[in-house]
Amino acid sequence: MTVPAARSFDPLRVAHLSGPFTPVTEEVDEVRLEVDGRLPDDLDGVYLRNGPNPRFTPIGSYLFPVDGDGMLHRVWFEQGTARYRNRFVRTPALLAEEKAGRALWGGITSMITPGPDEVGPELAHTFKNLPDINVIRHAGRLMALAESDCPFRVTAELETVGKETFGGALPAGITAHPKIDPVTGEMAVFCYALEPPYLTWSLIAPDGTVPRGPTPVDGVDEPMMIHDMALTGRYVVLVLGPVFFDLSAALSGGSLIDWRPEAGTRVALIPRDGSPVRWAEDEAFWLWHTVNAHDTDRDGSVVLEYVEWSRLSLGGDTGGERNRSRLMRAVIDPATGRMRRSALDDAGIEFPRIDDRAIGRRHRQVAVAADSGRTPGLLPGEYDALRWYDTREPGTPSRTWHGGDLAVGEPSFAPRPGSADDRQGYWMTFATDRRNGSSCLLVFAAEDPAQGPIARVRIPVRVPLGLHGAWLPTEE
Numbered sequence: 001m002t003v004p005a006a007r008s009f010d011p012l013r014v015a016h017l018s019g020p021f022t023p024v025t026e027e028v029d030e031v032r033l034e035v036d037g038r039l040p041d042d043l044d045g046v047y048l049r050n051g052p053n054p055r056f057t058p059i060g061s062y063l064f065p066v067d068g069d070g071m072l073h074r075v076w077f078e079q080g081t082a083r084y085r086n087r088f089v090r091t092p093a094l095l096a097e098e099k100a101g102r103a104l105w106g107g108i109t110s111m112i113t114p115g116p117d118e119v120g121p122e123l124a125h126t127f128k129n130l131p132d133i134n135v136i137r138h139a140g141r142l143m144a145l146a147e148s149d150c151p152f153r154v155t156a157e158l159e160t161v162g163k164e165t166f167g168g169a170l171p172a173g174i175t176a177h178p179k180i181d182p183v184t185g186e187m188a189v190f191c192y193a194l195e196p197p198y199l200t201w202s203l204i205a206p207d208g209t210v211p212r213g214p215t216p217v218d219g220v221d222e223p224m225m226i227h228d229m230a231l232t233g234r235y236v237v238l239v240l241g242p243v244f245f246d247l248s249a250a251l252s253g254g255s256l257i258d259w260r261p262e263a264g265t266r267v268a269l270i271p272r273d274g275s276p277v278r279w280a281e282d283e284a285f286w287l288w289h290t291v292n293a294h295d296t297d298r299d300g301s302v303v304l305e306y307v308e309w310s311r312l313s314l315g316g317d318t319g320g321e322r323n324r325s326r327l328m329r330a331v332i333d334p335a336t337g338r339m340r341r342s343a344l345d346d347a348g349i350e351f352p353r354i355d356d357r358a359i360g361r362r363h364r365q366v367a368v369a370a371d372s373g374r375t376p377g378l379l380p381g382e383y384d385a386l387r388w389y390d391t392r393e394p395g396t397p398s399r400t401w402h403g404g405d406l407a408v409g410e411p412s413f414a415p416r417p418g419s420a421d422d423r424q425g426y427w428m429t430f431a432t433d434r435r436n437g438s439s440c441l442l443v444f445a446a447e448d449p450a451q452g453p454i455a456r457v458r459i460p461v462r463v464p465l466g467l468h469g470a471w472l473p474t475e476e
Contacts, residue, residue: 009058009059009060009061009062009107009110011057011058011062014058014062014315015379016062016064016315016379016381017054017058017062019379019382019407019434020382020407020432020434020437020464020465021064021379021381021382021464021465022437022462022464023053023054023055023068023464024053024071024086024461024462024463024464025055026461027085027086027087027088028084028085028086028460028461029083029084029085030083030084030085030459030460031083032081032082032083033075033081033082033083033084033457033458033459033460034457034458035082035455035456035457035458036440036455036456036458037443037453037454037455037456038080038454038455039077039080039081039082039443039455039457040080040426040443040454040455041079041080042416042417043077043080043414043426043443044077044078044079044417044473044474045076045077045414045471045472045473045474046074046075046076046077046471046472046474047074047075047077047412047414047428047441047469047470047471047472048072048073048074048075048135048142048469048470048472049072049073049135049409049410049412049430049463049466049467049468049469049470050070050071050072050089050131050132050133050134050135050144050145050466050467050468050469051068051070051071051073051132051133051464051465051466051467051468052064052065052066052067052068052069052070052130052132052133052466052467053068053069053070053071053088053132053464053466054067054068054069054103055069055088055094055097055098055103056097056101056102056103057102057103058103058106058107059103059105059106059107059110059112060106060107060109060110060111060112061106061107061108061109061110062107062315063107063108063109063314063315064314064315064380064381065133065314065381065467066108066130066147066314067107067108067130068130068132069088069089069091069094069130069132070088070089070091070130070131070132070133070144070146070152071086071087071088071089071132071464071466072086072087072088072089072135072144072154072158073085073086073430073459073463073466074086074158075441075457075459078474082441082457084459084460085157085158086158086461086463087154087157087158087159087160088160089131089132089144089152089154089160090160091128091129091130091131091152091160092122092123092129093105093119093123093126093128093129094128096114096118096119096120096123100118104118104119105127105128108127108130108256109250109255109256111250111251113125113126113127113128129146129149129150129152129163130146130147130149131143131144131145131146131149131151131152132144132146132467133145133146133147133176133467133468134176134177134467134468134470135468135469135470136178136180136470137470137472138178138180138187138204138206138208139187139204139205139206139207139208140208141153141164141208142154142155142156142472143164145174145175145176145177145178146173146175146176147175147176147227148173148174148175148176148191148192148193149172149173150163150164150165150170150171150172150173150174151163151164151173151174152164166204166208166209166210167208167209167210169202169209169210169213170189170191170202170204170210170213170214172191172193172200172214173191174189174190174191174202175189175190175191175192175226175227175228175229176227176228176468177227177228177229177289177290177468178190178204178229179229179230179231179359179360180356180359181231181233181359181360182356182357182358182359182360182361183233183360183361184206185205185206186203186204186205186206187203187204188201188202188203188204188229188231188236188272189201189202189203189204190202190217190226190229190236190238191214192223192224192225192226193223194223194245194247195223197214197216197217197220198220198221198222198223198224199216199217199220199224199226199238200214200215200216200217201214201215201217201236201238201270202214202215203272212274215274217238217268217270217277218276218277219268219277219279220240222244222245223244223245223247224240224243224244224245225241225243225244225245225257225312226238226239226240226241226243227287227288227289228287228288228289228290228306229290230290230291230292230293230304230306231293231359231360232293232294232295232302232360233294233295233360233361234271234272234273234295235269235270235271235272235293235295235302235334236268236269236270236272237267237268237269237270237290237293237302237304238267238268238270239265239266239267239268239287239290239304239306240265240266240267240268241265241284241285241286241287241312242259242260242261242262242263242264242265242284243257243258243259243286243312244257244258244259244260244263245257245258246258257312257314259311259312260284261283261284261311262284263284264281264282264283264284265281265282265283265284265285265286266279266280266281267279267280267281267282267304267330267332267339269302269332269334278334278335278337279337280332280333280337280338280339281337281339282339282341284311285308285309285310285311286308286309286310286311286312287306287307287308287309288307288309288350289306289307289350289351289352290304290305290306290307290352291305291306291307291327291352291354291363291366292304292305292354292358292359292360292363292366293305293360294360294361294362294363299333300333300334300335301331301332301333301334302331302332302334303329303330303331303332303362304329304330304331304332305327305328305329305330305344305352305366305391306327306328306330306352307325307326307327307328307349307350307352307368308325308326308327308328308341309323309324309325310323310324311323313380315380324346324348325348325349325350326343326344326345326346326347326349327343327344327345327347327349327352327366327368327389328341328342328343328344329341329342329344329391330342344389344391345389345398347370347371347387347398348370348371348373349368349369349370349371349383349387350368350369350381350383351368351369351383351409351410351411351468352366352367352368353366353367353368353410353411353412353413354366354367354413354422355413355415355422355425356413356471357415357420357422358422362392363391363422364390364391364392364422364423365388365389365390365391365422365423365446366388366389366391367386367387367388367411367413367427367449368386368387368388368389368411369383369385369386369387369408369409369410369411369429370383370384370385370386370387370400371383371384371385372384372385372400372402372403374402381465381467382407382465383403383407383408383409384402384403384404384406384407384408385400385401385402385403385408386400386401386403386408386411386427386429386444386449387399387400387401388400388427388449388450399448399449399450400450401444401449401450401451401452403431405433405434405435406431406432406433406434406442407431407432407433407434407465408429408430408431408442409429409430409431409465409466409467409469410429410467410468410469411427411428411429411444412427412428412429412469412470412471413425413426413427413446413471414426414427414428414471414473415473417473422446423446423447424446424447425446426443426444426445426446426454427443427444427446427449428441428442428443428444428471429441429442429469430442430459430463430465430466430469432462432463432464432465437462438458438459438462439459439461439462439463440456440457440458440459441456441457441459442455442456442457443455443456443457
């Protein structure tokens with residue numbers, strides 16, 4: 001991967017700053033949204049999505065999906081109506097830039113940081129917080145999540161409160177994809193770092209306390225990038241693709257990211273009771289996102305489903321190689337370290353989601369954003385279709401809805417109140433029309449989502465293609 005030189009950086013030439021990715025700067029509130037179709041009366045709660053959205057024109061570099069200020073987009077459903085609000089996640093660095101009226105920090109690969117004369121001694125020469133990837137609610141706290149940093153807590157009205165360190169127990173932060181056990185209410189998290197310990201994991205109780213603080217993962221002796229995790233009843237599951245950080249190379253103008261396929265990919269099965277880590281190894285591959293994982297009753301193996309890539313690519317760079325995703329299943333024997341991988345579908349997909357009530361247990365339905373092959377020139381992170389799989393019935397064809405001129409994002413599931421079945425509820429995602437830039441929120445009935453959206457909620461501003469969202473049912 002080639003890192004763009006700061007002196008030659010031209011934001012007008014960055015594809016992920018144009019088209020459906022073009023940033024927006026206006027923050028709006030819309031009390032009542034227009035709806036094409038009909039919203040179900042039992043859809044009661046908030047759909048909230050995060051994503052990179054530079055507040056000012058980037059300087060130095062811009063690398064999708066790891067650069068950009070966080071912007072939250074909220075659609076609130078109540079009795080068949082919908083309201084919208086969007087807000088930036090206002091970190092101290094973003095507040096300093098708003099005061100200056102321009103970007104002061106460069107993209108992460110440019111290593112540009114402001115001095116004390118621009119931002120004062122506390123922020124001088126620090127890296128910018130980027131809580132722009134995901135958003136979760138746990139222990140009554142609503143948090144915008146970064147790649148590997150402290151989350152930022154926000155209010156229900158999306159006003160930024162500040163860094164969340166869980167009472168000082170997790171000062172280094174967490175990564176953007178924690179997993180909440182729906183049975184115990186416990187949240188499992190991990191964090192990687194440029195200095196020892198390079199990889200740690202923790203458990204956060206349902207009340208927000210931290211019964212297990214940062215615990216080093218033995219066997220990781222240099223800094224690595226790990227984006228997502230999975231959880232079972234017994235294990236925290238981390239997949240370590242051969243993506244290493246080389247800070248000395250970055251400081252001398254080279255690449256911060258070092259892809260070493262000869263190192264292969266390792267999977268850490270970390271017992272939640274704190275006993276020794278079990279490892280499995282295989283040939284090199286990369287994953288951005290897991291689907292889910294579960295323990296088997298028959299022999300104690302772990303089944304992991306995920307979206308596999310042949311290598312890491314950032315900002316669209318693939319190193320000149322074909323890099324297409326596929327839906328995979330791995331079966332891992334904790335006793336022997338043997339791992340068997342098999343492809344469930346070779347289609348180009350990403351952003352897999354399930355009914356979150358099945359996290360850590362066997363699930364049925366998987367929804368993904370997909371490349372239908374009908375729209376030429378799609379960028380990484382841009383999809384024109386949604387697809388659903390039934391993983392309990394091998395060989396069952398996937399169901400696909402084609403978006404045509406709509407660029408769609410990650411789907412999220414909203415269960416029907418009182419139902420325990422993931423086919424009783426609604427899937428939703430933001431979509432942007434490539435022809436005119438208008439955006440909407442699509443709502444699909446889970447019984448047969450391939451029939452198309454039952455409602456299209458018109459959003460008063462364009463919603464740039466982003467990353468991850470959450471359905472937050474109304475709390476009683």
